[in-house]
Amino acid sequence: MPENFFAGADVGGTSIKAGICNERGDLLHLIEGPTEAQQGADRILANIRKYVRQAAEEASVPWDQIAGVGVGVAGFLDIPRGYVKTSPNLPLANVPLKEHLEGALGKPVRVNNDANVAALAEARVGAGRNVGSIVMYTLGTGVGGGIVVDGRLIAGSSGMGGELGHMPIVPDLEAIQCGCGKMGCLETVSSATGIVRMAKDALRRGDQTVLATLETLTAADVMEAAKSGDATAQRIISRAAHYLGKSMAVVSVVVNPARFVIGGGVGKAGEFLLSQVRDYFRKYALEKAQEGVEIVAAELGNTAGVIGAAMLLQDA
């Protein structure tokens, strides 16, 4: 029997990555092209089709050996139907992505959100490859999440499984409103946006901090200043780490994963951030839910989306 291959596409706001994986999840070939989101939904769909076919061709994998196509996209989805309800950074509203691509490509198609596919990839071939169950946090503009239990993604009854950024974790008295409309979501403090917001608040209050000397202000700036000993920046990063660690303590008595994996831009801060998150996790989590649990950095970087998308076809 000839080997099966799987195509994956990671659809971002500015570019689409497409790649071909074998059954073990090895990424054989990866290409990247513009999303052309400003041209509308039809152009985005056409580009996904084009890049997926091109990736197979360049990988020298005959199209009839592609067993299926997986797509990861930022947004709120009807996962079983592969339907994009809304997307924060793409003009995709009520788009039947799975149905369209199955018709156009003649292959089984599975669609899931970007944070879930990254979690699936890390669980199978990345930072969680030798444990069955991981919970992944993707710390970027928002806080994405994905949960894999015994090798399977937890999608949830309405596709909201692993939407960890919207966990109401900040106490009411210090909560601010999230983009989702609710108060005190994790991503109001532990995302890049949250970190920059807290830094701007500190500057407005007149805090003495090296951040005041910068023309623009990014989460990476705040992280660097904290590493260099700036007290204001340290307090901000500590707060981001506090609620991340506390949210892990919460998750540990829900699904009790063997490993927490942190990825995304903010996650690149590495041990400086991770060690603080671990301290807060240990402070809050039930002792027996800490046994053998590790908090580690993601391993796959920006290829996780394509690999995880391709692996959706193997997700039971």
Place this chain on the structure above:
Amino acid sequence: MPENFFAGADVGGTSIKAGICNERGDLLHLIEGPTEAQQGADRILANIRKYVRQAAEEASVPWDQIAGVGVGVAGFLDIPRGYVKTSPNLPLANVPLKEHLEGALGKPVRVNNDANVAALAEARVGAGRNVGSIVMYTLGTGVGGGIVVDGRLIAGSSGMGGELGHMPIVPDLEAIQCGCGKMGCLETVSSATGIVRMAKDALRRGDQTVLATLETLTAADVMEAAKSGDATAQRIISRAAHYLGKSMAVVSVVVNPARFVIGGGVGKAGEFLLSQVRDYFRKYALEKAQEGVEIVAAELGNTAGVIGAAMLLQDA
């Protein structure tokens, strides 16, 4: 092929229930006898064996048609090994329950904690029977929890899946220490013990309340007083409902179940409690994680433990 039957035992502090179920989860026969916990672990094991065999005999099911035996027991367990590490109300510490019973009964045995087996029963044949995924809270002396996703229990990497009573949900400033050693666990406010503790605090502060006229004070008394309009009792029940509802908002962005099921003694308060829990859930939960989600009372009452234990044998 003859039909398969399953035996289940629900091991409590004062009595053991044992019963026989068919493959559909119908409870054909139920017996109950004393645990004799004060006689030690060996007596408890002997009684489990005795009641299980007796239940099969009285149900007229030949022993060789019993496909396996499931046991539910309060405590922290190594679930895959069926090993009881510690139990709050039984002298079972480091007892290899599964290994012992498999040897003595000559059947496959599965062991899980009482809250998990109740959740499995409610998911399969109770309040969750027409949806795939439920999260159950058992509100008693403590707060137990069990999570079933796509028909399967989430045990967790160290057996702490669904230990919802130990979710750190009460903000630091108003948190008290839980029996587990951590601060602000859900069960410090939403269990019978938590409700009585808050009532005693109110009496010590000199609150004007009908509770002051009672000789003893139970959670049921506080619930009755709240239903009758006593302001102090209402504030206490409202606080218990607040953190229950908020914990469901948290769980809804982790596993996003279709239904939350509330059982246990405190859960018997019915709509008076449920309607308040629903209000807080709606206040805190991500809108998209509320879609189609229901919060309902458990249906199986005190037979859930035996039925769920028997169904462990069918849990993939």
